[in-house]
Amino acid sequence: xxxxxxxxxxxxxxxxxxxxxxxxxxxxxxxxxxxxxxxxxxxxxxxxxxxxxxxxxxxxxxxxxxxxxxxxxxxxxxxxxxxxxxxxxxxxxxxxxxxxxxxxxxxxxxxxxxxxxxxxxxxxxxxxxxxxxxxxxxxxxxxxxxxxxxxxxxxxxxxxxxxxxxxxxxxxxxxxxxxxxxxxxxxxxxxxxxxxxxxxxxxxxxxxxxxxxxxxxxxxxxxxxxxxxxxxxxxxxxxxxxxxxxxxxxxxxxxxxxxxxxxxxxxxxxxxxxxxxxxxxxxxxxxxxxxxxxxxxxxxxxxxxxxxxxxxxxxxxxxxxxxxxxxxxxxxxxxxxxxxxxxxxxxxxxxxxxxxxxxxxxxxxxxxxxxxxxxxxxxxxxxxxxxxxxxxxxxxxxxxxxxxxxxxxxxxxxxxxxxxxxxxxxxxxxxxxxxxxx
Numbered sequence: 001x002x003x004x005x006x007x008x009x010x011x012x013x014x015x016x017x018x019x020x021x022x023x024x025x026x027x028x029x030x031x032x033x034x035x036x037x038x039x040x041x042x043x044x045x046x047x048x049x050x051x052x053x054x055x056x057x058x059x060x061x062x063x064x065x066x067x068x069x070x071x072x073x074x075x076x077x078x079x080x081x082x083x084x085x086x087x088x089x090x091x092x093x094x095x096x097x098x099x100x101x102x103x104x105x106x107x108x109x110x111x112x113x114x115x116x117x118x119x120x121x122x123x124x125x126x127x128x129x130x131x132x133x134x135x136x137x138x139x140x141x142x143x144x145x146x147x148x149x150x151x152x153x154x155x156x157x158x159x160x161x162x163x164x165x166x167x168x169x170x171x172x173x174x175x176x177x178x179x180x181x182x183x184x185x186x187x188x189x190x191x192x193x194x195x196x197x198x199x200x201x202x203x204x205x206x207x208x209x210x211x212x213x214x215x216x217x218x219x220x221x222x223x224x225x226x227x228x229x230x231x232x233x234x235x236x237x238x239x240x241x242x243x244x245x246x247x248x249x250x251x252x253x254x255x256x257x258x259x260x261x262x263x264x265x266x267x268x269x270x271x272x273x274x275x276x277x278x279x280x281x282x283x284x285x286x287x288x289x290x291x292x293x294x295x296x297x298x299x300x301x302x303x304x305x306x307x308x309x310x311x312x313x314x315x316x317x318x319x320x321x322x323x324x325x326x327x328x329x330x331x332x333x334x335x336x337x338x339x340x341x342x343x344x345x346x347x348x349x350x351x352x353x354x355x356x357x358x359x360x361x362x363x364x365x366x367x368x369x370x371x372x373x374x375x376x377x378x379x380x381x382x383x384x385x386x387x388x389x390x391x392x393x394x395x396x397x398x399x400x401x402x403x404x405x406x407x408x409x410x411x412x413x414x415x416x417x418x419x420x421x422x423x424x425x426x427x428x429x430x431x432x433x434x435x436x437x438x
Contacts, residue, residue, distance in 0.1 A: 083184030264420030
């Protein structure tokens with residue numbers, strides 16, 4: 001009976017675990033500060049914006065080879081969740097967008113707009129683009145932080161390309177892919193197949209769970225396709241650079257940065273930061289009714305902590321553009337100063353492993369700090385849903401934090417930021433876009 005309980009534990013965890021998905025909800029603010037580092041002077045270079053259809057039509061033959069090589073790489077590494085897609089060069093010249101989306105196994109309805117995202121306090125030079133066209137999954141509560149101007153046919157700086165498109169993997173390309181049998185993604189290993197949580201396996205990487213999880217719920221550790229996304233877009237970035245398409249070289253590189261930054265967020269590298277062996281053993285040995293209760297309560301608690309941490313980070317970075325608050329100044333300094341790269345990293349896979357390990361190791365400490373700073377009601381009460389609280393507003397919460405606790409949270413966040421910043425610059429260096437080019 002105990003063995004059966006362990007099997008049930010595995011099934012419950014994989015089928016029901018529905019993690020919150022806002023890794024760093026402020027990727028664009030993070031990378032903008034990351035590029036303030038003294039080593040990032042190259043980002044001031046300007047290039048011409050280019051439509052995806054023009055890039056694909058012109059380079060269809062070479063892109064076919066890129067995708068063929070990518071699928072051979074998947075086969076060699078023993079990947080299970082794919083069916084090889086062939087980019088037909090002749091079709092790509094007539095229907096470039098559709099052929100690219102199919103070959104990359106992205107959401108068929110997705111569109112790639114030539115836009116520039118405005119930073120806090122920036123004004124548009126060109127006409128605005130409807131934010132819901134660019135980001136169909138945008139929630140109304142976030143509208144105030146999303147403004148795009150049209151740069152089709154314009155020049156745009158490398159910094160603006162990276163800052164704008166680092167968030168693009170959240171705009172819909174990875175959503176709701178599980179009902180497309182020809183892609184071969186199979187059954188979703190965790191998350192829900194509809195809505196925001198449908199992208200979970202592309203944006204989380206749980207390589208550093210404990211023995212219990214790896215043994216009885218292996219899909220939590222092996223079901224992520226984040227490394228596969230990184231590999232594909234790394235190859236596309238390198239190809240675009242070699243063939244003279246700098247706009248797409250940096251835009252693909254920005255996508256790579258998104259997934260790399262996701263891993264630097266502790267809640268995306270550790271499923272339940274506060275859980276140890278005892279938690280999972282207790283879960284497995286309980287009755288089915290109690291397991292469901294434990295799962296539901298844990299999911300809500302983790303969601304609340306994850307959500308308020310994201311809100312604090314996004315609010316702090318956003319305010320750092322307009323105020324001189326010491327806490328917010330410290331936050332941005334962790335991203336823009338210090339050693340530029342992670343040491344001891346020689347490949348992208350090395351980077352994913354080391355970054356994930358550092359973030360996972362830190363996750364229990366940032367988790368306990370969040371409880372200390374934001375109070376038990378918001379962080380330990382399973383009946384409380386922070387996202388549905390009509391009185392919750394992060395600005396008021398932050399004003400209520402005393403300076404000692406605020407500084408403690410900033411210091412711990414700084415560890416996550418330092419990891420994320422160094423990983424971002426490191427991956428840009430590894431794929432060859434971090435530095436001056438003619």
